[in-house]
Amino acid sequence: MDQNYRLAIFASGKGSNAEAIIKYFKQHPSITIELIVSNNPQALVLERAKKYGIPTLVLNRRQFESEIAVKLSDYQITHIVLAGFLWLIPPSLLKAFPHKIINIHPALLPKFGGKGMYGMKIHQLVQSSNEKETGITIHVVDEKYDEGEILYQHKCEVVSEDTPEEIADRVHQLEYAWYPKIIERWILNRMESS
Numbered sequence: 001m002d003q004n005y006r007l008a009i010f011a012s013g014k015g016s017n018a019e020a021i022i023k024y025f026k027q028h029p030s031i032t033i034e035l036i037v038s039n040n041p042q043a044l045v046l047e048r049a050k051k052y053g054i055p056t057l058v059l060n061r062r063q064f065e066s067e068i069a070v071k072l073s074d075y076q077i078t079h080i081v082l083a084g085f086l087w088l089i090p091p092s093l094l095k096a097f098p099h100k101i102i103n104i105h106p107a108l109l110p111k112f113g114g115k116g117m118y119g120m121k122i123h124q125l126v127q128s129s130n131e132k133e134t135g136i137t138i139h140v141v142d143e144k145y146d147e148g149e150i151l152y153q154h155k156c157e158v159v160s161e162d163t164p165e166e167i168a169d170r171v172h173q174l175e176y177a178w179y180p181k182i183i184e185r186w187i188l189n190r191m192e193s194s
């Protein structure tokens with residue numbers, strides 16, 4: 001029998017990556033999006049999940065640290081995808097999902113990574129540091145922010161006239177184009193084809 005992979009997406013905000021992932025796996029033969037988890041009851045990602053009929057879970061910090069592994073097992077989740085999720089993943093969850101949690105970072109790690117490096121703040125820093133290039137990094141999650149094994153990076157150019165918003169747009173397009181594909185290759189053990 002073919003194996004089924006059941007994903008939970010963790011997101012704190014807008015959820016445009018979450019939506020790109022949901023759309024990509026809609027008709028997938030073996031990978032399904034089963035749950036959206038958020039720390040933020042106002043997050044737009046929750047509206048997006050509703051649109052696709054995907055269950056959502058909003059947890060406060062205490063619940064997240066003590067109950068998340070149990071909740072995920074209720075949904076028989078096999079892999080976790082972080083898509084703009086702000087909180088550090090607790091050790092108990094890393095232990096329950098060893099090498100089964102992946103993240104996207106909107107810069108070329110190890111540059112512009114670490115605690116507090118999130119979303120527009122990164123693009124503003126890329127612009128003010130006169131970087132000539134930026135891009136995306138997709139990596140396995142470990143106990144530190146943005147330090148797990150890098151699975152994939154994709155660059156794009158930055159020119160001096162770029163505004164942070166223009167940089168963000170360019171990086172977002174890379175995210176939507178690549179994150180779903182890399183998730184699929186990672187789960188199906190086909191990383192060599194990236």
Ligand code: GAR
Nearest residue numbers: 013014015016017084104106118119
């Ligand atoms: C994305 O650009 C993602 O790479 C970034 O937050 C954005 C979320 O946008 N993640 C981080 O900065 C993690 N440190 P979205 O909610 O529209 O997908």
